[in-house]
Amino acid sequence: MSAELSQFGNISYKRSLRASRIAVRIQPDGLVITLPVTKSQAEATAFVLSIRERILMKQNRIRQRSQNSILTEEKGYKTLSFDVHLSKANRKDVFFQFQEGKLHIEYPLEADLSSEKVQQACWKGIQYFMKKEARRLLPARVEQLARHHGFNFKDVKIQSGKTRWGSCSSQKNINLSFYLMILSPELVDYVILHELCHTVEMNHGDRFWKLMDKVTEGKTEKYRRELKKYHIPE
Template identity: 35%
Template sequence: MATKRIIADDDFGQIVLRSRRGARNITMRVKPDGLYLTVPPRSRTEAVLEALRPFRARLLEQYLQVKSKRIDFDYRIQAECFRLSLAPGSWKCFTIRHTEEGMVIYCPPGTDFALPDIQLLLRNAIIRALKRAAESYLPSLLATWAERFRLTYNKVRITGARSRWGSCSGTRTISLSCYLMLVPAHLMDYVILHELAHTKEMNHGPRFWELLDSFTEGQSLRLRAELRKFRAAF
């Protein structure tokens, strides 16, 4: 059973230590709200922090790239397939509209962006905007690629998954994360082709990669490496 310890930190805001049964090494991951470490059971906090020391500078650089930015009228998302901004509105509630410039969140008069509750509300509004855009864009893109390579699937689901871009079930239901709207178009295509390849090969064995290479002109491993390095704007 995992246990959790939270340590205040000047660089990361917080360092979250999770001990997990079966863990043999320390794994480190930055998130917008801090640094998360998975450690073996009964690890001493002092020893873990000492093990972190040689990696702190590199992890801090990554953290500063993903650290949550305050959302206000200067906030923008300018992804290749998704654009979003905020604007003053005259309504009493936050309202999302699709415009020629992209998605716009109209804010009520007097909105105080310094309030944590307002920041949470805005983040949830952005997720709703991402889902709305994904639902209108990704299914047709999936259908286009499936038709091109004569592949079939049962249905498509748009999810809010953060830990994976997509998946394909044994019943050939393809799930795509709404956060795909934030990646460059060629990586979006790669994720979709990856899941379509699973309709033929449900594992990641040699035949899977041979099939995916045939879809991507032999670029599947390069595209996978590029996607792993990608950091979304939101």
């Protein structure tokens, strides 16, 4: 590894016949650099160094988000439809009980809650119930908002997407990430309305934003700013 790139952590290179340019995937502890067959590692190094500040800033944001996502008994976790409570128990595995808007997680007495293994087990369970709740709640909310504002759509699917909150196809099929469950009710509605507006205006032109302002009662910019404060978990 080039000494110049050591500041970014572990570096791995991938050659791709399909790639037409150098691409960098930023991770908290390093970079994955994809190169076209026509590019050299020296060219990749030069490219990475040219965007050094941007990479370091994003790595720092990712690390901060990772820290904020560490589960503790004291702070627990809160989603759109349920709260998470953690406690130790005399058992050998991580146990989940979902009841009346609360997800109770019990983990072994001798286990370290801050360890990666226990954290991953807890998050896997939380995400399972988030997805289950998203499938229960979000399609009905899409139907409700569509009816209220006069939109027509074909279908709603709940997905595990981590790159965007939602999308709408030209066939008027709406896809929503189950990670919407980490947002406030107002922002969930904002994302849903955004996709419903795409059933009328597929691009982000002036007519789209005028329609968004109409259905959000002039609060589009406010909700856009608020949504930027949230990040889909890494």
